[in-house]
Amino acid sequence: MKAAVLILLTALPCPPGAARAATNDCFADGVAAYRLGQFARAARDFEKAAATRPAAGTLVNLGLSEWQCGHAGPAILAWERARWLDPFDARARENLRFARHAIQVEAPGLKWFETLSGWLPAGAWLWLAGANLSLATGLMLLPGILRRPKAGWHQAMAAGALCVFLFSLTANVGVLSRTRLGFVLEDNAPLRLTPTRDGEVTATLTGGEPARKLRTRGKYDLIRTEYGTGWIDRGQFGLVSGQ
Amino acid sequence: MRFVRCQFLLLFALVAALSLQAQAPPHPPPQALLNLQVPGPAADVSSPVTATAAFDPPVARVGESVFYRVAIDGATVDIAWPGAIPAPPELKFGRRSHGQLMQGLMNKFRPLASFLYEVRATAAGHFAVSKFVVEVRGQPVRIPAASLDVDNSAAGPPARHLTLEISQTNVFLGQPLRARVVLSASPSNTIEALREIQFNGDQFMSDKTTMRQAIEMIWRHGRATPAYVYEITLTPIMTGTLPLSAQAFTAGREFTGPMGITARVIIPDGPPHYVFLVSNPVQVNVRALPTAGLPAGFTGSIGTFALGPPQLSTNRIQVGEPVRLTVAVRSSGDLNRLVPPTLPRVPGWEIVADQPSGFSYTLVPLTDTVRKTPAIPFSCFDPAKDSYVDLTIPSLPVTVTAKGLPGDVPAMDAGFASGPSLKLSRLSPAPGGPAASLEPPQLRAGLVCLQTVPALAFLGWWQWDRRRRFLQAHPSLVRRREARRALRRERRRLRAASRRGDAAAFVRHATNAMKIASAPHYAAHPQALVCAEVLQQLGGAERSGATGATVRKIFAAADARFAPAPQTPADWPALEADVNAVLLRLEERL
The missing domain is CATH 2.30.30.40 (SH3 Domains)
Known part of the structure; x- marks a missing residue:
């Protein structure tokens, strides 16, 4: 029984670890191929790495390789995906500006709540909404449950959390809208x-x-x-x- | 008289007008339209099919290669050719070829199919292939017999055949090679044209635009001989050792297309005699291009190429002014297969390939910040060196000015004017924080529901606390609820006692049930109640009636257990219904 538990505990982390190692290998191969000027091979490697575990850095490099191959469309899509995962990635933002200027295409026209949803990664908005809903609910209900008088800061924080919740709700709608x-x-x-x-x-x-x-x-x-x-x-x- | 003349003229005009019609379009006769629709002669497929068969040459030595040739006036697709030929065992039939052409006969075409076998005799003697029948369009056609004399003392001319010469037999995949089909002149110095020249082998692609034909002197067996030569470029499209052979029909004087004649020959007169000929097979070894070290700008060009220095039409230009870049390409071989480089996207430059597509480009500077023309990556594979060769067209220094342009033009190119801010980034050194997938978590219903769990838990806790406080403020509700629960329990025991016939238990549980049902009204423990307090919960009429009597009787029976000789009422089973009625009345008041 102990042995079975031990095997289970050691085996469980293996698949993600193996996948991460393979991803890193593809990433390293892609970087090496790119530096040798073999952009088509680099693009294939980065694409493989991104398919296994999408990451902003991998997608930025995939976009660079595709751009060097003369594939502007896949390059722009890769950089947009990098920004989708990490809106703070400066490389993806710069490359998008450069590419759009070079091939004279416009950036997508976004509605205000879609622009808002681009301030943070898509997943962060969901957790932010959940956390603030819980915080607002807790601050409104817990003092009463615990027989404590409601302090001013309780109410202020609850109101703040409620506002952030409503704000993040619109951002979540923006995220859903941007999936199209x-x-x-x-x-x-x-x-x-x-x-x-x-x-x-x-x-x-x-x-x-x-x-x-x-x-x-x-x-x-x-x-x-x-x-x-x-x-x-x-x-x-x-x-x-x-x- | 004048009036009569006018009337006559008017009448004539009216009659003439009635007889006039609008101009009709020309209406050609039906035969003329038919001629327009069918401009060429029709194919003759209705005449009786004839066949000939012969050995070429009819006399040969043992082991010498001869050809058994059958010609049929029909299309190949219509002929059901047999798998084996009825021949004596001394004749070994080898490689088989077949071809077809359309022969022009006055005002119609007629297909001619020919089947050819390479035959070797293993013994001397007279051998014959007997006549046999094949089906052509479902009709039997007799193939006549043909005989071959095998005699080692014979010294006749060899069989007529084509000679196939290949420029290289070891090539790379996609590397063009030159194939040369030669038909030597006959001993009488007569030369014939070739038609329907085909290269057997699906692994090669021929380029008809590179075809060349000539009648020229060639060296054969140590002496110059006139010959008809047909040359074309073939490109292997598969790797491996590929067999290649050629076949054609002799066509007399039917020479087509431009041709150079540098030899003194006799061209036969009269109608052509179509004879199907094949060449010797040649093996071509085709290797794949190396995948390692594939450079940028490789477009598939294979050969020995060299680029001359690039030439700019001018090196001082204005923004938006086109400048022409020309590069000379030198090669020892065919330039038709050279694929020009793919144009790169370069910031600050617009690059357009000149037509026809080649090594001449029009470059347009989009900003005055550029100082040199863009390099155009290009490379090819040199089979002689067995490696890729970098032929990138290098940059050339230029001076770009923006003088004389309207003031708003630089503003349109503000992105480039801002300079270093617009450029491609370097490679990202690390993959960055990985995500499970690109799909946003908002699309996963389970995760969205998970976010509401803490808030729902808080709400549930709050609701529970409210209820708890309410019950704390109203204890009678708790007592009544507990009394109802205890009453249900006692009634179950009462029914069980009744079923067992246990009179003492029946009385005890009936008493307890009545006390439990009455206790919440007094906020007292049920065991502390007595009969009077139970009766107090009944109405005045019930108290003095049968219901009250039942209560008293039950309590009296219960109290009798304290008597020296306890007695149970003899009619207690009859009391069960009355007790239930009492309990129902009491329960209604809970």
């Missing part, structure tokens, strides 16, 4: 009127162009861009949230 945001991956990607291979092409999109996914049908996504709404092949469009 994506970017065109290929240059001259056709935007079609119908979700068919022979559908009429209503616009041709540049790689890195932002768009919002509305729905899916077969192997096509209905997206809304500044050039209109239409269907695009799913392989030519990637969502920031990776869905």
Whole structure:
């Protein structure tokens, strides 16, 4: 019995540890390939590392490799994903500014609550909302339960926590709204009127162009861009949230 | 008279107007339209199919290679060719080839299919392939017999065949090689054209634009001989040892396309005699390109190339003014297979490849901060060196000015004007904090519910505390609730005693039940009550009636246990219903 418990305890941390080691190997291989100028190989390595354990640094490097390969769309998507995971990543922000200026595409137009949701990582907003709801509820109810008089600071803190909770609720809505945001991956990607291979092409999109996914049908996504709404092949469009 | 003349003219005009019609479009006869739709002669598939068979040459030595050739006036797809030929065992049939062409016969085309076997005789003698029948479009066609004399003393001309020459037999995948098909002139110095030249082997891709044909002198067996030569570039598309052979039909004087003639030959007159010929097979060893050390800018070009120094049309330009960059490419081989580099995206420059796509570019500076033209990465694989060669077009110094431009143009390029702030970052040295996935936790319902658990716990605790305080303030509610619970328990015991026929237990539990049901009204312990206090809970009429009597009887029976000789009422089973009625009345008041 003891042996079984011991095996279980030693085996449990193994899969994440092994995965992390593999990720680090891919990351190191990617860095080495990039420094040798083998950008296509570097992109493959970074992509593998990001698929195993997505991280902001890996995605920044993936974007750099794709950019050096001349793939502006995948590069912009990788940097946007890096900012999705870590909004404070300065490298991703600088690279996005550079890339958008170089290929003359616009940044996605965000609503106020979407902009707000970009101030912190997506997961942080959920925990912030949960913590502040608990804090506000606790501060309102605990003094009464514990037969203590409600002090002024109790009420002030409860009001503050309630405000932060409501604030973070809007940010959470922004996060959910931004999950539909994506970017065109290929240059001259056709935007079609119908979700068919022979559908009429209503616009041709540049790689890195932002768009919002509305729905899916077969192997096509209905997206809304500044050039209109239409269907695009799913392989030519990637969502920031990776869905 | 004048009036009559006018009337006559008017009448003539009316009649003429009635007979006039609008101009109709030309209406060609049906035959003319048919001629427009079918401009060429039709294919003849209705004439009787004929076949010929012969050995080439008809006389050979033992072990010498000869060809058994069958020609049929039909399309290959229509012919059900047998798997084996009825031949004597001394004739060893080897490699089989077949081809087809459309022969022009006056005003119609007719397909001609030919089947060719390489045959070797293992013994001397006279051998014959007997006649046999094949099906052509479902109709039997007789293939005539053909004979071969094998005689070691014979000294006839060898079988007619093509010669295939390959520029290199050890190449890399994608490396172009030159294939040369040669048909030597006959002993009478007559030369024939070749038609339907094909290279057998799906592993090679031919480039028709590189085709060259000529009649020229070649060296064969130590002497110059006139020959028809057909050259083309082939590209291997698979690795390994690949067999390659050529086949064609002789076509008399049917030469097509431009051709150089540098030899004195006789071109035959009269209609062509189509003979199917094949070449010797050649083995080509194809290796894959090395994957290690693949440089930037490799576009798949294989060969020995060298770039000359890049030339700029001018080195002093204004912002937005195009400048032309030209690079000369030198090669010892074919330049058609050279793929120009992919244009890089360079901040501050717009690069456009000139048409036709080659090594000439138009560069447009977008800002006056640039000091040199962008380098254009390019490389190729040199099979002679067995390695990749870096042929990057280097940068050239330029002076870019913004003089004379409208004042708002720099503002449009404010990003570049701000200089170093807009540039690609360096590599991130570490992966950074990993996330489980890109999917936000907001989409996981379980995690969202988990966030509300503490708040719900607080609310539950608060609700419980409120209830506790309420009950603390109203103890009678607790007593009544406990009394109801105890009453239910006593009634179960009462029923059990009744079923057992235990009179003493019945009386005891009935008494206890009545006391329990009455106790909350006095805020007293149930055992402290007596019969009068139970009766007090009944109405006046009930107290003096049957209900009161039942209570008294039960209490009297209970008190009798203190008597010297305890007695139980003899009619106690009949009291059970009355006791239940009393308990119901008391329970209603709880």
